[in-house]
Amino acid sequence: MSSFGSGLDRLVGFASASHWRACLLLVLLSLGAFLPGFSSLQPFDRDEPRFAQASKQMLETRDFVDIRFQDEARHKKPVGIYWLQSATVSAGEALGVPAARTTIWLYRLPSLIGAVATVLLTYWALLAFVGARLALLGGALMAAAVLLGVEARIAKTDAVLAACAVATMGALARTWLDWTRSLAFVPSRHNWLVFWGATALALLIKGPIVPMVWGLAALVLSIRERSLRWFAPLRPKAGLLLCLIVVLPWFIAIALKSGGEFFAESVGKDMLGKVGEGQEKHWGPPGLYLLLFFGTYWPSAAIAAMAVPFAWVRRREPQILFLIAWIVPSWLVFEAVPTKLPHYVLPLYPAITALLLLAMINGGIDRFRRGASLTAALVVLVPAALVGVILYGNWTLDRTLPWLALPVLALALFFAFLGFLAFQRGETEGALWRGVIASLLLSAGVFGLAAPSLRSLQLSPRLAEAVRSVGCAAPKVMTVGYREPSLVFLVGTDLAMGYDGAAAAAFLREPGCRVALVEQRVSQGFAEGIAGISPAPRLATTIQGFNLNGGKRLSISVYVRD
Known part of the structure; x- marks a missing residue:
């Protein structure tokens, strides 16, 4: 394997000698990490189809101000991601993609682009801390990170938000390090535009999350300097004006259209609700993100954890201080909030990558420290556990x-095992690159080959196919006992959702071609309700599967009345 190691070293050296070659390699690595399963995986309940369905309804109604899921107002997040998804689906329609509005990968394209942008912006941000070779490694580690790979495949906000966060923090790092004379080059005069442009986009994507991250970091650094003068090159007055120009038109429009309901829902219920209590069964204790870190940031997490003593010892140095200010305040906020989802801490992972690289080149990764070998073994144990699952x-x-x-x-x-052995030999850089290769293979195996074969989890796609096969055009459809958003997305916006079998029976009594999807638990009431119908509805098929959200096996019968 020595020839493999030398070949890998030559490839990295060749790519890192040019920013264009480095970016090209990172794009290829990102696509290799994110594309397996991108188009073949079914919509993931519940968040993904809620976003996709709301974007689809924008295209159906041509109302690009209000956000709705069927008849229900969806006033939780700003409009940015819905605009991006609507744009990619419209492009798909224009290019002739069949059934574009129910093709989930079109809605995932903004997430894919956001994830690739996160990788490239990580490389750009890391150039403020390390040389091009290690910045290339840092970008590759972000492409390999499990959490970013998952978000790249889900049609929602977090991959795009991560890109915005890295852009703002890369610009903030250049301003801070130039102020402390720790930056080897003068930041571009457009640095402020990157900072505020990314902030404006982030406000339209998910509200105040990105401003919170850079705001807490700026607060820590200003306290350290006892001054805000270092922030002046970012031109806050012009930047805030830019943000207002970008975000105010839609915020005014939605305020007028909803009568202020959007702000009551998004701020009063969604954001403050997450602070007050765990929303939608997503409660978690403090420390949960630290525990999940070793899985979500695999393959780099185990070695990154060894950089903590180095960061503590060198915490007063401008580079390390900036990275700590990026990570720690926001991490503590996320840990303190009762509602916990793994993707919340994703915008902090590029800073952890930077700390890992700085520790590596400054002798801060000690493989002889007590517990180092056991920690490094997680590079193998984490994917082994995933394969077992x-x-x-x-x-x-x-x-x-x-x-x-x-x-x-x-x-x-x-x-992954080769990476562990390389670490044991003291070849930390080689170990990390082997981890990147292991991640690419794991992505292909899990997302590209194994997950799509889990037919039991594909309830909604199979039910939608059964509806399309009933033999009449544009049937009216009701579902009872199974109410996942993915079914609405795949079957149609006008899908009726009943609560019991009697509702499904009454639905079938109405004129026209009608289809009822009846889950077994409500089948008795349905059987009683259709007893007097003539001709009796026919049973087209019965689909069995497993609903991850409910954690239950389901048997759903498809009844048709022409």
Whole structure:
């Protein structure tokens, strides 16, 4: 494997000698990490189809101000991501993509672009801290990170938000390090435009999250300097004016259209509700993000954890102080908020990457420290556990194994093991690059081959296909006992949702071609309700599967009345 290591070293050296080559390699790595399963995975309930359905309804109604899921106002997040998704779907329609409005990968394109941008912007941000070779490694580590790979495949806000966060913090880092004379070059005169442009976009995507991250960091640094003068090159007056020009038109429009309801819902219920209590069963104790970190930031997390003593010892140095200000205040806020979702801390991972690289080049990664080998073993243990879960899920749910995925998954574990061995030899950079390769293979095996074979989890796509196969055009459809947003997205905006079998029976009594999707738990009331219908509805098919959200096996019968 020595020839492999030398070949990898030559490739990295060649790519890092030019910013254009480095960016090209990072784009290729990102696509290799994010594309497997991108178009084949079903809509992930519940958040993804809620976003996609609201964007689809914008296209259906041509109302690009209000945000709705069926008849319900969806006033939780600003409009930015819905505009981006509507734009990519419209482009797909213009290019002739069949059934573009129910093609989920079109809605995922903004997330894919946001994830690739996060990788490239990480490289750009890291150039303020390390040389091009290590900045390239840092970008590759972000492409390999499990959490970013997941967000790249989900049609919602967080990949785009991460890109905005890295852009603002890269610009802020250049301003701070130039002030402290720790930057080897003068920041571009357009640095302020990057900072405030990304802030404005972030406000339209998810409100105040990105301003919170850079605001807390700026507060810590200003306290350290006992001055705000270092912030002046970012031209806050012009920047705030830019933000107002970008965000005010829609905020005024939605305020007028909703009568202020948007702000009551998004700020009063959604944002403050997450602070007060765990929303939608997403409660978690303090420390949860630290525990999840070793899985969500794999393959880099184990070695990054070893950089903590180095960061503490060198905490007063301008570079380290900036990274600590980027990470710690926002991390503490996320840990303190009862509502916890893994993606909340994603905007902080590029800073952890920078700390890891600085520790590596300054002798701060001590493989002889007590517990270092055990921690490094997580590079192998984490993917091994994931592979075990995938195999167990396939066998338990579908009584089969993802045979095509097995060689790829085995090769991923092999490269993870090679990374562990390289760390044991003191080759930290080589260990991290082997982790990147392991991540690419794991992505192909899990997302590209294993996950799409889990047929039991594809309830909504199978039900939508059954509806399309009933033999009449544009049937009216009702579902009872199964109410996932993915079914609305795939079947149609006018999908009726009943609460019991009697409602489904009454629905079938109405004229026209009608389809009722009846879950087994409400089948008795349905049978009683259709007893007097003539001709009796016919049973087209029964679909069985597993609903992850409810954690239950379901059996759903498809009844048709022409």
